[in-house]
Amino acid sequence: MHEKYTKPYDASLIENSIYKKWEESGYFNPDKLPGKREESFCIVMPPTNANGKLHAGHGSDFVIKDIIGRYQRMIGKKVLLLPSTDHGGFETQGVYEKNLQKEGRSRFGMSKAQLYDEIYTFVEKNIHNIENDVKKLGTSCDWSRNKFTMQKDIIEKVKDTFIKMYKDGLIYRGNRSIHWNPKFKTSLADIETKFEDKTEPFYYFKYGPFEIATSRPETKFGDKYVVMHPDDKRYSNWKEGDTFEAEWLNGKITGTVLKDEAIDMEFGTGVMTITPWHDATDFEIAQRHGLDYEQIIDLDGRLMDIAGEFSGMKVHIARPKVVEKLKEKGLVTKIEQKHTHAVRVCERTGVILEPQLMEQWFVKMKPLTELALKALKEKRFSFVSKQFEKTFRYWMENSIDWNISRQIAWGITIPAWFKNKGEENEEIIVSNTKPAGDGWKQDTDTFDTWFSSGQWPLLALGYPNNSDFKNFFPTDVMETGRDLVFKWVPKMIMFSLYLTKEIPFKVIYLHGMVLDRKGQKMSKSKGNTLSPLELSDEFGTDAMRMSFIIGNTPGKDMPLTTNKVNAYKKFANKLWNISRFIYSNTENFDFDNFDTSLLEKDQLNKIEELDEFKKDLSKDIDEYRLYLAAEKIYHFIWHELADKIIEDTKDSVISENKDIKNQYLLLKFLHESLKMLHPFMPFITEEIWKDFPIKDKDLLIVEKW
């Protein structure tokens, strides 16, 4: 009887040493796995952002992939779980700038190169911390292949992709309405923004013969067009191109009437003026009607010279003053104090965004989305939860061109060169090297993070020539959070189809968000976060892993409570005691050489049931019903092995004349149970496996399923 089993199971005593054993065995590395393994299996793990700590969402993230990986390893495949870190572009720079602020410093007054170097150092340290955290979750990934998006070879390939796409006409330089973050001074893609409801006053102004309504009076300096719906009977006397005189902010102006179907007749007065430079819808109207446009707000978010006495003011300060001036002129007809509307803000920083017209790099999406839709139609990849297929399709059918340039230091520089040829003419060359001749200036912009992470399965495996790429691509499963169904997954599919004609992965498993006990999103500001590491410390990693899986179908959000984690901590202890009982009553039993022909019908039936159970469990895992499989094995061990097998055979193995058939049965059930539970609860099963009476056995992690 082993001393250790006399005490309740204590995860903290064994987890570190077990993980170390696995690492030392080399079995995380597919090249070092024992036995002959024909088939390979690969999951490229979504890169963790280099700027923070692991949160509860990462719990599901790593646990699900690890369960799948461990199972595939046990059924005899060459398994590669590839870990990686993403530089996190804009987000990371934001985190770093906050740190600077705390030190009383700022990035302004620092060269871009200096900022880049400082962030690199910061990130390197963080990556190390994150690695340790991922190990704490029991993740069996191959650290020797760890990849980072800012590695030199990866940067080169990202640039090569850009150049190839430019040559193929899939990337263009365009002057379009983009989302500008005036605080962090960069443009953003649509998916990096979100809407926030704001309740603000809504103003009605007299504008010549019309009444217009707006929530942004401070943008109205240059407006000289009024737009109405062509079917609006109230204004049927006015025709497109009619002009009128109006007293306005800077004195008298001549306005022009436009008719456009984008106007909502129900909203406001049914007439609006347009500000194309600072509103995407207005810009589209202006383009349709061939109008010119003027910038009102600069990149700092301040009014420009056109605003007269208001020039230089931040928009939110100017607004009440502008209204005051209009009031004095007698042009304010009505103010609704509580108008609730959605304002576009930066998803990461919450900063209110200002639409601006700017020259940026855009990816032409249509040819790429068509590739993805075709592959979907041909069922070359599939979603574990079918509902995501619709979301995916919707995004592919409605995506607009993608702004990939960011005006931040922390990112991969865009390999483009500009030469001013006088007036507004600019010559552009896309190349890794400086073009011959004088006057070439390199583009100072960097790529959107998603431009590199979108190519991640390819880049991480060393596309196009690395042997890993040949062995493991296309990968088997993409497992990530359901919020990435349109942010990331389609990009990987499109880049992969474009560059290699292959799909990047066969199966897409999307998990839901982890919520707090009340079903609310976890966030630092609400103070309701549960760190997987704290859970692991308190209840054991194995218990934490089970709680992330059970009772949660793929794609569905899941409230997490410590109560639930505790339930699986109890389960670990139960298994511990089961092992204690079995080992202490089978001492000196020769499991290797037991003659199974001695078994009687009773035992044979039980073993047959065991086989049936295992088949069923395997099927569940094969079809990614991990939540069911975990619950079944839990139930099997507690209510079959403990409640029935042990209870029924107890007397016969405790007595002086031990029944060797039942001893065998107990060990057989324990053997299989440990294997079946191992993907879910790897630490405790590996620990118990140490004492299993088989000679010359290897680690459980590579035991044959």
Add this chain to the structure above:
RNA sequence: GCGUGCUUAGCUCAGUUGGCUAGAGCAUCUCGUUUACACCGAGAGGGUCAGGAGUUCGAGUCUCUUAGCACGCACCA
């Protein structure tokens, strides 16, 4: 406005292709400790499976419909 999901025990949720008496964890109640395990065991209570209609020999499961909730997307001059 468009889309997706949800509504099953007091709470959180499973229930895979329709098929034994609808399950688990937590919570509640009763009993039990010289017992592998009190981080336990034996047992109990608790459900018109949101409402309605339909398909079927049979519906928690499929179809339609009503209501409520959540999330995503679009618009918000």
